[in-house]
Amino acid sequence: MKPAAFDYAVPRTVAEAVEALGDTGRKTQVLAGGQSLILEMHLQRIRPELVVDINRIAGLDQLGVDGNTLRVGALVRHGVFESAQAVPGPLGALFARAVVNIAHPPIRSRGTMAGSFAWAHPASEWCAIGTALDADIELHDQAGRRTVAAGDYFHGPYRTARRPQELITAVRFPLLGDDVGVGFIEHRRTHFCFAQVAVAAALTVRDGVISEARIGLVNCADRPLRAHAAEQALIGAEAGTPVDGYRLPDGHPFARAGRIAATQDAAPVAEPYADVEYKRQAIAVLVKRTLCQAADDQRSRGAQHSDAQHSGAQRKGDHR
Ligand SMILES: Cc1cc2nc3c(=O)[nH]c(=O)nc-3n(C[C@H](O)[C@H](O)[C@H](O)COP(=O)(O)OP(=O)(O)OC[C@H]3O[C@@H](n4cnc5c(N)ncnc54)[C@H](O)[C@@H]3O)c2cc1C
Known part of the structure; x- marks a missing residue:
């Protein structure tokens, strides 16, 4: 047609x-x-x-950091985030892990992150990450500018707080500190399908203990979700030594958080190749594995940080 x-x-x-x-x-x-x-x-x-x-509006393609905030202009294409260096710190690593799940390279070279927030597909990776990390959506109309928090922005499939006369000019994310580890895992039927279920996680670990957890659920309801109950269950838990996400004991905090996310946070909607029970099982497994990935990421980031401090101290010593 x-x-x-x-x-x-x-x-x-x-x-x-x-x-x-x-x-x-x-x-x-x-x-x-x-x-x-x-x-x-x-x-x-x-x-x-x-x-x-809007493709000829100068400046909308800018990606910039202002203080502790990343500002993604309305014409920044998905593909930009394939390099983890495009965005500082763990946020860049999270974006790089997530973006390769969006369609395929030609689509990523044209499609925009802000377009995903405008379209509000429940299986959008960006929208769940934005919800988990408390992103803000910047909206302009003839009266001026307003900002809506991602948690208040999504109203259902393809439905948002954006009024038809408003343009999204940017999406803003808080940067993540070096003590944060990130993970992203997606399950889909074929490489080019939208996610059946995907999970984003960011764990803040201090002295081996989880002090903050953020979990975003992709396609686990009629809109992007933050798994608040599962996050709460993780606070104070030990991040522990490296674990195999495939063989975690049922009593492990990450396995428990997976079950809580699947039963208390998610409200899955059945689709042709995934009924509600299948999705709940997938959510429990993916949350558990994504948390393992985030904990591993945090450990290796911590090791790099102390290596850098150690070699810095040695270099200082060399000058003496
Ligand atoms: C085969 C295929 C597979 C895909 N797989 C995935 C996937 O796995 N995950 C995923 O998230 N997406 C997927 N997509 C969608 C893709 O990510 C799109 O790029 C994205 O949804 C929309 O971004 P866009 O810039 O292309 O927006 P457009 O297509 O140009 O616009 C989409 C909608 O958003 C509105 N809009 C766009 N930008 C703005 C703005 N700045 N202000 C106000 N309104 C705006 C438009 O009016 C329109 O209603 C897929 C698409 C295809 C064709």
Whole structure:
């Protein structure tokens, strides 16, 4: 099928874009990477009267750090995050682990992170990570700017707090400290399918004990979720020595957190190849394994940190 006829606007500034989106007499859509919109228009499931192409707005492709915050402009493409160095510290490592699960390279070279927040597919990796890490979504309309916390932003499949006349200009994430270990594991039917279930984890470990846990659940409800009950159960638990996520005893804190996430936090929705019971089992297993991965990551990060301190001290000694 071909898209229904539409008008096409190519603003050069955010002000021009929000003026076009403010045209409430017409059904409008923003064109960012086009990796969801164009397909939906071809299938005529979406029939905009006006498409506002934001790709020529200077500055929207900027990725920058301001203090302790990463700001991801609306035109930063998924593929940018394939390098863990694109973003400082453990957040860069988490993004790099997650992004390779999004479709395939051509889609990652065009699709945008902000577009994923606008589209709000329950299986979006970015949206669950944003929810777990307390990201903020920056929205502009003709009246000005507002910011919505990811925890309040998602209302259901493809439904968000964004008003039709608002443009997402950026998504902002708090950076993660060096004492944080990260993990991301996804389960899907074939490489190019969306996730059946995926889990993101960030563990803060001080003196071998978990002081903060953040767990994001992908496609475990009608919207991205943060597994609050499972996180609470981990506080004060020992991160322990390296464990094999495939052979953890049932009583291990990570195995317990997996069961809590599956039964108390998640509200899975059945889909053709995964019923609710299957998804709950997958969530329990993936949470457990992702926590093992995050704990391993934290240990190796800690070892690198002390190696760097040690060689720094040696170099100082050499000068004496
Ligand atoms: C085969 C295939 C597999 C895929 N697999 C995955 C996957 O595994 N995980 C995943 O997360 N995604 C997946 N996607 C979707 C992909 O990540 C898209 O890039 C993303 O969902 C939308 O980003 P976009 O920039 O392409 O947005 P577009 O397609 O341009 O727009 C999508 C929607 O968001 C709105 N929008 C976009 N940007 C803005 C903005 N700045 N402000 C306001 N509204 C905006 C548009 O109006 C439109 O309604 C897949 C897509 C395909 C085709």
